[in-house]
Amino acid sequence: MIKYSGVNKWFGTLHVLIDIDLEVATGEVVVVCGPSGSGKSTLIRCVNGLEPFQKGSLVVDGVSLGKDDAKLRHLRMEVGFVFQSFNLYPHKTALENATLAPVHVRKLPVAEARARGIAMLEKVGLGDKINSYPHQLSGGQQQRVAIARSLCMQPKIMLFDEPTSALDPEMINEVLDVMVALAREGMTMMVVTHEMGFARKVADRVIFMDHGAIVETAEPETFFTAAKNERTREFLGKVLQH
Amino acid sequence: MLLNLNTRVMLEFLPEIWQGFLATLMLSAAGFAGAMVLGVIACGLSIQPARLLRAPAVVYIDAVRATPLLAQLYFLYFGLPRLGILLPEMLIGVIALSLNSGAYIAEIIRSGILSIQRGQVEASISSGMTYLQRMRLIILPQALRPTISPLIGQAIVLVKDSSLLSLISVVELTRAGQRIAVERFMPVEGLVATALAYLVLYYLLKLLAGLWSRQNRLPGRA
Amino acid sequence: MFWSQLDRVMGYYPVLLKGITTTVSLSLIALLIGVAVGFAFGIMRAGRNRPLSYLVGLYIDFFRGTPFLVQLFIIFFILPAIGIELNAFTAGVVALSNMAACFIGEIVAAGIAAVPTGQTEAAAASGLTKAQQLRHVVLPQAVRIVTPSLVGQFVLLIKDSSVVSAIGLLDLTRSGWVIVQSVPNGLLVFAIIALGYFVICYPLIWLSRRMEDRGQAAIL
Numbered sequence: 001m002i003k004y005s006g007v008n009k010w011f012g013t014l015h016v017l018i019d020i021d022l023e024v025a026t027g028e029v030v031v032v033c034g035p036s037g038s039g040k041s042t043l044i045r046c047v048n049g050l051e052p053f054q055k056g057s058l059v060v061d062g063v064s065l066g067k068d069d070a071k072l073r074h075l076r077m078e079v080g081f082v083f084q085s086f087n088l089y090p091h092k093t094a095l096e097n098a099t100l101a102p103v104h105v106r107k108l109p110v111a112e113a114r115a116r117g118i119a120m121l122e123k124v125g126l127g128d129k130i131n132s133y134p135h136q137l138s139g140g141q142q143q144r145v146a147i148a149r150s151l152c153m154q155p156k157i158m159l160f161d162e163p164t165s166a167l168d169p170e171m172i173n174e175v176l177d178v179m180v181a182l183a184r185e186g187m188t189m190m191v192v193t194h195e196m197g198f199a200r201k202v203a204d205r206v207i208f209m210d211h212g213a214i215v216e217t218a219e220p221e222t223f224f225t226a227a228k229n230e231r232t233r234e235f236l237g238k239v240l241q242h
Numbered sequence: 243m244l245l246n247l248n249t250r251v252m253l254e255f256l257p258e259i260w261q262g263f264l265a266t267l268m269l270s271a272a273g274f275a276g277a278m279v280l281g282v283i284a285c286g287l288s289i290q291p292a293r294l295l296r297a298p299a300v301v302y303i304d305a306v307r308a309t310p311l312l313a314q315l316y317f318l319y320f321g322l323p324r325l326g327i328l329l330p331e332m333l334i335g336v337i338a339l340s341l342n343s344g345a346y347i348a349e350i351i352r353s354g355i356l357s358i359q360r361g362q363v364e365a366s367i368s369s370g371m372t373y374l375q376r377m378r379l380i381i382l383p384q385a386l387r388p389t390i391s392p393l394i395g396q397a398i399v400l401v402k403d404s405s406l407l408s409l410i411s412v413v414e415l416t417r418a419g420q421r422i423a424v425e426r427f428m429p430v431e432g433l434v435a436t437a438l439a440y441l442v443l444y445y446l447l448k449l450l451a452g453l454w455s456r457q458n459r460l461p462g463r464a
Numbered sequence: 465m466f467w468s469q470l471d472r473v474m475g476y477y478p479v480l481l482k483g484i485t486t487t488v489s490l491s492l493i494a495l496l497i498g499v500a501v502g503f504a505f506g507i508m509r510a511g512r513n514r515p516l517s518y519l520v521g522l523y524i525d526f527f528r529g530t531p532f533l534v535q536l537f538i539i540f541f542i543l544p545a546i547g548i549e550l551n552a553f554t555a556g557v558v559a560l561s562n563m564a565a566c567f568i569g570e571i572v573a574a575g576i577a578a579v580p581t582g583q584t585e586a587a588a589a590s591g592l593t594k595a596q597q598l599r600h601v602v603l604p605q606a607v608r609i610v611t612p613s614l615v616g617q618f619v620l621l622i623k624d625s626s627v628v629s630a631i632g633l634l635d636l637t638r639s640g641w642v643i644v645q646s647v648p649n650g651l652l653v654f655a656i657i658a659l660g661y662f663v664i665c666y667p668l669i670w671l672s673r674r675m676e677d678r679g680q681a682a683i684l
Binding site for chain 1: 580582583585586587588589590591592593596600601604605608
C-alpha cells in the first residue's frame with residue numbers, strides 16, 4: 001500500500017529523512033515513535049504530499065509521489081490525515097466540516113454527504129454535536145470530529161500525526177478508543193504517537209526513528225520487551241516511566 | 243511616442259518640481275513637529291483619571307478623526323480672519339496639518355502606552371516607584387518601541403496630506419505640478435513628475451520604517 | 465448677527481443636502497467597487513504567482529504613496545488626453561474606488577496571511593484545489609479577520625471624498641466653500657460642514673472599535 005524506497009529529505013542543509021526504506025501493507029497498523037526532531041512527522045507527511053522530498057521514491061496506493069498535482073489531489077481523496085492541532089474549520093459546524101470535502105472533491109450530492117457525515121459523527125460518538133461549532137467543543141471532541149471528517153472521504157489509508165499530544169490527559173482515551181476501533185476494522189494506518197498503550201493494543205509493527213533514520217522495527221511485544229538497539233532502549237526507558 | 247516626450251520635457255521642469263519638493267518637505271516636517279507636540283500633550287491628558295482633564299483631549303481627538311482634513315483646513319482658512327487673525331497661508335496650512343496629525347499621533351502613543359502589560363505596571367508599583375519614576379523609567383521607554391513604526395506611517399500620511407495645501411494657494415509640490423499641467427498644457431508630464439517626486443519621499447520613509455523594524459527585532463520577541 | 469447668519473446658511477439647505485448626498489453616494493459606490501476590486505488585488509498579492517503579486521504590489525504602492533489629490537488630477541486631466549472623457553462625478557468615483565481598492569488590497573492580503581497554515585494544510589489534505597481552499601476555508605476566515613479594518617477604511621473613504629471638491633464636484637466640503645462665498649462666516653459655515661461629517665463618521669468609528677473588541681473573542 002505504502003512503499004518508501006531510499007527516501008531522503010533535506011531542509012536546507014539539515015538532513016531530516018535519511019535513506020528511508022519502509023513498506024506498509026494493506027490493513028497494517030504501523031506506529032512511529034521517537035524523540036522530537038527525529039523526523040517522524042515529516043515521514044508521514046510525505047505520504048499525502050504535505051512534505052516533498054528530494055531523493056528516492058514513495059509509492060502510495062499505486063501512485064508515485066512526484067510533481068504531478070492532479071494525481072496528488074486524487075491520492076489525497078484516498079488518504080485521510082489527522083493533525084495534532086485538529087485544524088477544524090472554525091467557521092463551519094462539525095457536520096459542515098465533515099461534508100465539505102465529500103461534496104466538493106468527491107462530488108457527492110449534498111444529501112448523501114450529509115447522511116454520511118451524520119453516520120461518521122455518530123461513529124465517533126458525537127451524533128448530538130453535528131451542528132456545534134469547533135469553539136463549542138472540547139479538545140477531545142474536536143479531534144474526534146477531525147477523524148470523522150477524514151473518514152467521510154472513505155479513505156484507504158489514515159495517517160495520524162501525534163493526534164493526542166495537544167489534548168488534556170482525561171481526553172486522550174476517547175480519541176484512542178476511536179482509533180483502536182478503526183484499526184480493528186482493518187484500516188491501513190500510520191500513527192505517530194507516544195501512546196505506547198495504543199501501540200501494544202493494535203499495532204502490527206512499531207518503528208523507532210532517531211535523527212532522521214529508522215533505527216529499529218519490530219512487533220510490539222518484541223519492541224517493548226526486547227529492543228535490540230541501545231538508543232531504542234534508552235528512549236523507551238524515558239517514555240515508559242509514566 | 244508619449245513616453246519620449248515625457249523624460250525630456252520633465253527634466254525641463256525639474257527646477258520647479260525641485261522647489262515644490264523642498265517646500266513640501268519643509269511643510270511636512272514643520273507639520274509633523276507641531277503634531278508631535280500636540281499629540282504628546284493630548285495623549286498625556288487623555289490618560290488622566292480626572293474627567294476634567296481628559297474631556298478636552300477626547301473631544302479634540304474624536305472631532306479631528308471624524309472630520310476630513312480639507313474641511314478643517316477651510317475652517318481655519320475662512321474662519322481665522324473672522325476672529326481677526328490674519329496669517330500667511332503657509333502658516334495656516336502647517337497649523338491645520340499639526341492639528342490633524344496631532345490627534346492621530348495622540349492615539350498612536352496611547353496605544354503604545356496601553357500595550358504595556360499590566361505586569362510591568364504592577365512590578366514597578368511594587369518596587370515603590372512614584373508615578374513619574376514609573377513613567378520615565380519603565381513605561382515610556384517600553385511604550386516608545388511599538389510607536390515608532392506607526393509614527394513613520396503617520397509621517398507618510400502627513401506628506402500626502404500636505405498636498406491639500408495647494409488648494410489654499412500654498413507653494414508646494416502639488417501646486418507646482420498643477421501649474422505645469424494647467425498653465426503649460428503639459429498635464430501628463432507635470433502630474434507624473436509630481437507623482438514621482440512624492441513616491442521618492444514615500445519610499446524614503448518606507449525605507450526608514452524597514453530599517454527600524456529590522457533594528458527592533460529583539461530576541462525572544464515574535 | 466449670529467442668528468441671522470445661521471438663518472442664511474440654513475437657507476442654503478438645498479446646497480447642503482446635495483452636498484451630503486453626493487458625499488454619501490460617492491463614498492458608498494467607491495466602497496463597493498473598492499471592496500470588490502480590493503479583494504481581487506488582495507488574492508493576487510497573497511497568491512503563489514510571484515510576478516503577478518509583484519506587479520500588483522507596484523500598482524498598489526503607486527497609489528498608496530501619492531496624494532489622492534494628485535491621483536484625482538491625473539484621472540481628471542490625463543484620461544481625456546487619451547480619449548476618455550469624464551465628468552467630475554465619474555472621475556471622483558474612479559479615483560476614489562481605485563484608491564480604496566489599493567488600500568483594501570493590502571488589508572485583504574494581510575488577512576489571508578493571518579489565517580493559520582494548518583487550515584490550508586487540512587483543506588489540501590482532503591483533496592481540495594487551491595481555488596476551493598481559498599473559497600471555502602481561507603477567504604471566509606480572512607473576511608472575518610479584516611472586517612473591522614474595512615469599516616475603518618470606509619471612514620477614511622468618506623473623509624478622502626472631500627478632496628473631490630477640488631475638481632468642482634458639489635460634495636459636502638464644496639457646498640461649504642460655495643456657501644461661505646455668500647455668508648462670509650467661515651467659522652460658522654465650516655463648523656456646520658464638520659458637524660455633517662462628524663454625524664456620518666462617528667457612528668462608523670464607534671462601530672469599528674466595537675468590532676475590534678468583540679472580534680477578538682469570537683474568532684478564537
